[in-house]
Amino acid sequence: MASATPVVVVGGGAAGFFAAITCAQLQQHRPVLILEKSRHVLAKVKISGGGRCNVTHACFDVAELVKSYPRGAQELIAPFHRFNPKHTIDWFEAQGVTLKAEADGRMFPVTDDSQTIVDCLANAAQKYGVAVYLNSGITGITPPHTENGGWLLQTGNNKTITAHCVLVASGSSAQIWQILSGLGHTIETPVPSLFTFNIAHPLLHELAGITIPGVTIKVPQTKLQASGNLLVTHWGLSGPAVLRLSAWGARALQHLNYRFNVEINWVNLPAPDVAHILAQYKIQHATRAVQAHALFNLPLRLWKRLAAQCHIPETLRWADVSKKQLQQLVAQLTQTILPVTGKSTFKEEFVTCGGVRLSEVNFKTMESKLLPRLYFAGEILNIDAITGGFNFQAAWTCGMIAGSSMAQQATVGYEPENHL
Numbered sequence: 001m002a003s004a005t006p007v008v009v010v011g012g013g014a015a016g017f018f019a020a021i022t023c024a025q026l027q028q029h030r031p032v033l034i035l036e037k038s039r040h041v042l043a044k045v046k047i048s049g050g051g052r053c054n055v056t057h058a059c060f061d062v063a064e065l066v067k068s069y070p071r072g073a074q075e076l077i078a079p080f081h082r083f084n085p086k087h088t089i090d091w092f093e094a095q096g097v098t099l100k101a102e103a104d105g106r107m108f109p110v111t112d113d114s115q116t117i118v119d120c121l122a123n124a125a126q127k128y129g130v131a132v133y134l135n136s137g138i139t140g141i142t143p144p145h146t147e148n149g150g151w152l153l154q155t156g157n158n159k160t161i162t163a164h165c166v167l168v169a170s171g172s173s174a175q176i177w178q179i180l181s182g183l184g185h186t187i188e189t190p191v192p193s194l195f196t197f198n199i200a201h202p203l204l205h206e207l208a209g210i211t212i213p214g215v216t217i218k219v220p221q222t223k224l225q226a227s228g229n230l231l232v233t234h235w236g237l238s239g240p241a242v243l244r245l246s247a248w249g250a251r252a253l254q255h256l257n258y259r260f261n262v263e264i265n266w267v268n269l270p271a272p273d274v275a276h277i278l279a280q281y282k283i284q285h286a287t288r289a290v291q292a293h294a295l296f297n298l299p300l301r302l303w304k305r306l307a308a309q310c311h312i313p314e315t316l317r318w319a320d321v322s323k324k325q326l327q328q329l330v331a332q333l334t335q336t337i338l339p340v341t342g343k344s345t346f347k348e349e350f351v352t353c354g355g356v357r358l359s360e361v362n363f364k365t366m367e368s369k370l371l372p373r374l375y376f377a378g379e380i381l382n383i384d385a386i387t388g389g390f391n392f393q394a395a396w397t398c399g400m401i402a403g404s405s406m407a408q409q410a411t412v413g414y415e416p417e418n419h420l
Contacts, residue, residue, distance in 0.1 A: 003031065004029055004030040004031065004164070005030065005150050005162055005163060005164040006030055006031040006032060006033045006161075006163055006164065007020075007023055007030050007031070007032045007033070007163065007164055007165055007166075007167070007406050007409075007410055008032075008033045008035060008151070008153060008161060008163035008165075008166050008167070009023075009032065009033065009034045009035070009166075009167045009169060010035050010138050010153070010166065010167065010168045010169060010170050010176070011034075011035075011036065011037075011168065011169040011170035011171060011173075011378065011380075012034045012035075012036030012038075012041030012042065012132060012134075013041070013042060013043070013044055013045070013169060013170075013171055013378060013395070014042065014044065014045050014121075014378065014392055014395040014396065014399070015169040015377035015378030015379075015395035015396075015398055015399040015402075016034055016036075016167065016169035016170075016377070016378065016399065017034065017041070017042060017121045017122075017124075017125060017130075017399070018121070018377075018395065018396050018399030018400055018403065019167050019169060019375075019377055019398075019399035019400070019402045019403035019406070020032050020033075020034050020125060020130045020167075020403065021121070021124045021125050021128055021130060021403065022399065022400050022402075022403025022404055022407065023402075023403040023404070023406045023407045023410070024125070024128035024129055024130045025128045025407075026403070026404060026407035026408075027407040027408075027410045027411060029410050029411055030164055030410040031129070031131060032128075032129070032130045032131070033130070033131045033132075033133065033161070033163075034125070034130060034131070034132045034133065035133050035136040035137075035138060035153070035155065035161075036132065036133065036134050036135075036136060037135070037136065037137030037138070037156070037170075038134070038135070039134055039135060040134070041122070041132060041134070042117075042118045042121060042122070044171070045114060045117055045118055045121070045392075046114050046115070046118055047114070048114060048392070049106070049108060049114065049389075051113070051114050052108045052109070052112045052113065052114055053108060053109060053113075053114030053116070053117045053118075054106050054107065054108060054387075054388065054389040054392065055088065055092065055099055055107050055108060055109065055117060055389060055392055056085040056088045056089070056099070056107045056389045056390075056392055056393045056396070057085060057105050057106060057107060057388050057389040057390055057393060058085060058101040058105045058106075058107055059085060059105060060084065060085060060086050062077060062080045062081055062084060063077075065080055065084060065085070065390075065393075066080065068385050068386050068388065068390040069383065069384070069385045069386075069390065069394070070193070070247050070248045070250065070353070070384060070385070070386070071353060071358075071382050071383055071384055072358060072381070072382065072383030072384070072385075072394065075358045075361075075363050075383070076363070076383070076394060076397070078363060078364070079363055079397045079398065079401055080397060082397070082400075082401065083396065083397045083400045083401065084393070084397070085107070085389075085393055087400075088393060088396050089107070091396075092109075092117075092120065095120050095123070095124055096120070097109055097116055097117065097120045098110045104388070105388065105389075106388050106389050107389055135156075135157070136155050136156070136157070137155065137156040137175075138153055138154065138155060138156075138170070138175075138176065138179070139154045139155065139156055139175075140152075140153070140154035140179065141153055141154075141166065141168075141179050141180075141183065142154075143183065143371055143374070144373070147372075150162035150163055150164060151163040151164075151165070151166045151373065151374070153166065164373065164409070164410060165373035165374070165375065165406050165409050165410070166373065166374050166375065167366075167375040167376070167377060167402050167403075167406060168180065168374070168375070168376050168377075168380050169376070169377045169378040169380060169399065169402075170378075170380055171378060171379045171380065172190060172350075172352040172354075172355070172379050172380075173380065174190070176380065177190070177355065177356075177380070180356060180380075183370070183371060183374075184370050184371070185356055185357065185360055185368070185370060186356075186357040186360060187354070187355065187356060187357070188353075188354045188355060188356075188357055188382040189354050190352045190353065190354030190355065191250050191251060191254040191352070191353050191354055192246075192250065192254070192343065192345070192350065192351075192352065192353070193246065193247050193250045193351040193352055193353040193384045194243050194246055194247055194345075194350065194351040194384075194386070194387055195243075195246045195343040195344060195345055196233065196235070196236060196237065196238035196242055196243070196246070196343065196344045196345075197236045197237045197238075197242055197246075197262065197340045197343065197344075198235050198236045198258075198340065198341050198342035198343060198344055199235075199236035199237055199262075199338050199339065199340055199341065200236070200341060201338050201339065203305055203306075203309060203336070203338065204232055204236065204237075204338075206301075207232040207299075207301055207302060207305065208232055208233055208234045209231075209232065210231070210232045210299045210301060210302055211229055211230070211231050211232075211239065211299075212229065212230045212231075212232075212266060212298065212299065212302065213229050213297070214227065214228070214229070214267075214268045215227065215228065215229065215230040215241050215264060215265065215266055215268060216241070216264070216265040216268050217230065217237075217241050217242065217245055217262055217263070217264050217265075218262065218263045218264075218265075219245070219249060219252075219253070219260055219261070219262055219263075220261060220263050220337075221256075221260060221261070222249065222252050222260075224245055224248060224249040224252060224253075225245070226241050226242075226244035226245040226248065227241055227244075227268065228240035228241035228244060229241060230242065230264070232302075235344055236340070236344075237262075237338075240386075240387070240388075243386060243387050244386050245262075246343070247351075247353075247384065247385070247386045247387075248386075250353035250384075251353065253343075258340065258341075258342050258343045259339075259340065259341060259342070260339075260340050261337050261338065261339055261340065262337070262338050262340055263335055263336070263337055264335075264336040264337075264338065265333070265334045265335065266296070266298060266302070266306070266332075266333050266334070266336065267296040267298070267333050267334065269296075269334065270334070271330050271331070271334045271335070274296075274330050274333050274334055275326070275327075275330045277295070277296075278295070278326055278329060278330060279326070281295065281318065282318045282319070282321060282326070285318050286317065286318050286319035287317055287318075287319060288317065288318055289314070289315055289316065289317055289318075290307055290312050290316050290317070290318055290321060291303070291304045291307050291308075291312065291314050291316075296333070306329070306332045306333065306336070307329065307332075309328075309332050310325050310328035310329045310332055311325065311328070312325055312329070351379070351384050351385070351391055352379055352384065353382070353384050354382055355379065355380050355381045355382040355383070356376055356380055356381050356382060357382060358381065358382055358383070361376055361381065363401075364401075365401065365402070365405035366398055366401050366402035366405060367402075367405060373409060375402040375405065375406060376398070376402070377395065377398035377399045377401075377402045378394075378395045378398065378399070379391075379395075381398070383398075
C-alpha cells in the first residue's frame, strides 16, 4: 500500500523526541520516524540531574537566559523568544507533568524522578503516532538528486530509508559529524565542556565534601574567571564555579592540555579589604587562637588548613601573629594558587563544545543553509551551556522549531508514494 515519504529524525534524545512530537502533532500528511542507534531512547534524560532530570531553568528573561551559553548565545536569542523555559513548563504541564523550581533556579519534575519525563515524552510520541526504531544507527546520508527527491539514509543493518526531510539530533557523534562534513558542513572541533579539575595538593587533603560559597576562581594565564560555590572532591575541585570556568574555557583549557594553575579567592573580597578585616579582628580578639574560629563564613577545616599554610600554629593567638604571617594569610585567602593536572567528566552529564558551525544553520527554521530539508537540533550543533538545565532548554527550543519547520515542509510537494 502506498504511503507518504516520512520525516526522519536521527537520534532518540531530548531534541529528537521533542522535534518528532511537534512535527507529528502539527501535520498528518507524512509519518514521523525516530531512528536511535542504541537499545534505549532518552538515555541522557534518564540519568540527568542525578536521576531527577533537570528539565530547564527558571530564567524567563531571554537576555539573562542566553548568558548561560558559552557557544550559541547570539543565535539562540530569537529562538528563545519563540520557546523559552516558560513555554517548556507549560508544555509539560499540558502533558500532566508539573515542574518545580529549586532555590538555585534548576527545575525538576515534582516527582523528583527522571522516568516521569522519559514516560511523558514516550507517551506523547506514541499519542501522535511517532514510530521509534531502536538499534538503527546511521552509516550514510545521501542528499536528494532532484529538488523534490528524497534523502537516502543508510542504516547499520544495511537498510536504506527514503526521507522527505531529515533532522539530525544525534548528540555528540563523531561518526555523524564525519558524515555531515562529507556533505559540506563545517564541524567545529569537539572538545569537553563541563568538567571538574584534578588537583593533588596538600591543601585539599582530607577536605573532600566541603562546600565554600561565593568563591572566585581564575586561570591567571588566561582571562578566564568565574564565581559561585566551590566543592572540594576526592580528586580536586568541582561545583558551579569550576563548571562555569570549564564551560567558558573549554577550548582555552584544552589548548593547555588541562594543565594549568588556578587562583582562588576563597572570600570573594579584594586583598586590601581582607587585610583591614584581619587587622581589626587581631585587635578585638587578641587572646583568641587564630585557628579556633573561622572568619568569612569559611568551613573551619579549610580555615585551619589555610592558616597552617601560613605557618600559623594551632595554638597561636591573634596577638602573636606577625606582620609577615598576616600578609601570608591575606594572600592565602585571596590568591591561593593550585596546580591543575587534568580533568574529570562531571558525573554522567558530559557536554561537548563543538559541532556543526552555527553560521551554516538558519535559526528561524533550524534548517541547513547548504542543504534544503536537512535540519539540526541538540548537541550536534556547536551550542552548549553551563550546568543547570540550560542544555536541555536549548534542546527543547531547537527541537520545537525544527519540528514546526518540518511540519510545514511536510505539506510541500505532498503526494502518497512508496518508500523503503
